[in-house]
Amino acid sequence: MGERAMDRAHAGHAHAGTREYLKVGVMLFVLTVVEVAVIYLEALRPVLAPVLVGLSAWKFLLVASVFMHLKYDSRVYSGFFAVGVVLAILIALAVTAILA
Amino acid sequence: MSHSSHAASMPAGAAAHGHEHHTSLGIPNHKLATWLFIASESMFFAALITTYMVFRYRSVVGPHPDEVVNIPLTTVSTFILLMSSLTMALGVSAAQRGESKAVGRFLLFTILGGIGFLVIQFYEWWHLAHHYGLTWNTNIFGSIFYILTGFHKAHVIFGMIWLAVLAVSAFRGTLRREHAVHVDVAGLYWHFVDVVWIVIFTVVFLLTEAGV
Numbered sequence: 001m002g003e004r005a006m007d008r009a010h011a012g013h014a015h016a017g018t019r020e021y022l023k024v025g026v027m028l029f030v031l032t033v034v035e036v037a038v039i040y041l042e043a044l045r046p047v048l049a050p051v052l053v054g055l056s057a058w059k060f061l062l063v064a065s066v067f068m069h070l071k072y073d074s075r076v077y078s079g080f081f082a083v084g085v086v087l088a089i090l091i092a093l094a095v096t097a098i099l100a
Numbered sequence: 101m102s103h104s105s106h107a108a109s110m111p112a113g114a115a116a117h118g119h120e121h122h123t124s125l126g127i128p129n130h131k132l133a134t135w136l137f138i139a140s141e142s143m144f145f146a147a148l149i150t151t152y153m154v155f156r157y158r159s160v161v162g163p164h165p166d167e168v169v170n171i172p173l174t175t176v177s178t179f180i181l182l183m184s185s186l187t188m189a190l191g192v193s194a195a196q197r198g199e200s201k202a203v204g205r206f207l208l209f210t211i212l213g214g215i216g217f218l219v220i221q222f223y224e225w226w227h228l229a230h231h232y233g234l235t236w237n238t239n240i241f242g243s244i245f246y247i248l249t250g251f252h253k254a255h256v257i258f259g260m261i262w263l264a265v266l267a268v269s270a271f272r273g274t275l276r277r278e279h280a281v282h283v284d285v286a287g288l289y290w291h292f293v294d295v296v297w298i299v300i301f302t303v304v305f306l307l308t309e310a311g312v
Contacts, residue, residue, distance in 0.1 A: 063295050
């Protein structure tokens with residue numbers, strides 16, 4: 001394990017400050033308002049699915065990176081989470097292939 | 101990982117007193133185990149959500165998803181759960197500064213957020229059952245809807261119990277700075293429950309309302 005990664009892991013306390021948490025909280029609020037608003041916009045209907053998935057992914061990344069500290073913690077955690085997410089996507093594809 | 105040999109050399113009850121056991125990677129065992137758990141839970145919910153997507157419109161009899169989704173009510177519960185994640189993050193931050201009472205307060209707000217979310221969600225279940233006649237054995241949509249949202253609710257309830265234990269400890273002053281990792285891992289779990297709801301909200305409610 002590299003010196004930098006070890007320092008980050010041990011630091012573990014140098015996470016985001018209150019200001020950044022509040023900023024993310026406001027962004028989550030705004031993104032949810034936008035998500036609900038876009039479903040009633042006729043003009044966006046043809047691209048609604050990718051827009052909604054994109055907004056959802058944005059919220060997902062905000063929570064994972066700041067609230068769950070992946071942005072600040074050891075890369076080992078990000079690696080485990082990434083493996084879990086990739087396996088989850090593969091399971092979703094497998095379930096779809098079997099049941100659809 | 102050399103945890104077993106390392107643990108054997110630790111004083112008895114060290115973990116119980118909050119000293120972090122580190123893996124050979126230099127990271128706390130608690131956190132590594134929690135991330136592994138979260139990775140496995142991601143697969144579990146992926147299977148449930150995909151099953152919902154595949155079967156939601158295959159019911160022979162109604163009601164169907166587009167007839168019953170309640171966007172305003174679910175949006176309010178989503179806001180509440182998102183804000184409970186914010187108070188959880190602030191609680192973890194307070195724990196790392198060793199501010200025991202603040203930790204207790206933030207955990208209490210988080211639990212209240214969980215209660216608010218559950219009250220709205222259970223009201224929605226009641227509404228679906230009494231106004232639309234949708235129970236878990238009405239049709240295949242009902243079955244997978246209640247199983248998916250039910251498992252999520254169960255995770256919220258478990259999280260609230262976990263946070264309540266930590267909050268009591270914080271208010272008693274026994275949750276000190278060196279125990280911050282315990283609040284941190286509980287926070288990871290709570291945020292994961294929030295992240296899963298972000299996906300469920302989009303897939304089960306918004307995409308359905310949008311007719312996708």
